[in-house]
Amino acid sequence: MRGASYAWSGWLAVALVVLAHVLQSLSAGAYHGGARLTAYPKHVLVLTAHPDDECMFFAPTIHALLAHNVTVSALCLSRGDADGLGHVRAQELVRSYGVLGVPAKRVACVDDPHLQDGMQRTWAPARVRDAVRTHMNGTHIDTILTFDAGGVSLHPNHRALFHGAVQLQSELATPLSLWTLHTWSWRIKFWGVLVSVLQRGGRDYVFRSSMREYAQSLQAMYQHQTQLVWFRYLYVLFSSYMYANRVRLVVQAL
């Protein structure tokens, strides 16, 4: 009897996941306040800390923006050189963005001695601010998309981006919107597609990938060959960030 009960539980779990994937496909797209998003920025800068952040965390938003003809450019503030593979990882970054649909000419990767990859490396917000400001010179970027204060994984490099972006936003003479990626609690972060289909967003934006876009994100992750250790295969299956992003509009440019 116990065997039969386990079998039923297993089938129920499979049915639930299949149903969630169907709902995910039916509700793919961008939402605000429960309704379809209608107004988009013109040029969004995706500000990340390490090569692979773009596809592990931000891919659903990038897909939605590109689908609505928003110009997307990328600034990664380190080459991810913690293991001495920075020169390879910088190339993987460009290839990954290429798969997501962002051309190489719009992808920049900084190699600054004060902004090196590492859990023990402290990035001063002023240094982040200056690097972003230099990059933005002469561009028409109207929105920065980056991590929130939780940094998704509590990685200090991720969190520093938030503080640097807030500083920059408050000092710029020209209006600039700031969007930040919501940090989910670890209790629900790995419920994958279930978290995606159940979230409504409230006053936040929700960007939900179609299955085709999810497959594209997997292909982007595959470009990061140096990072494909066994637990990353589990990550791309179970992380809710692979299926949807909840993004807070911290500051709306006038």
Ligand SMILES: [Zn+2]
């Ligand atoms: Zn990272």
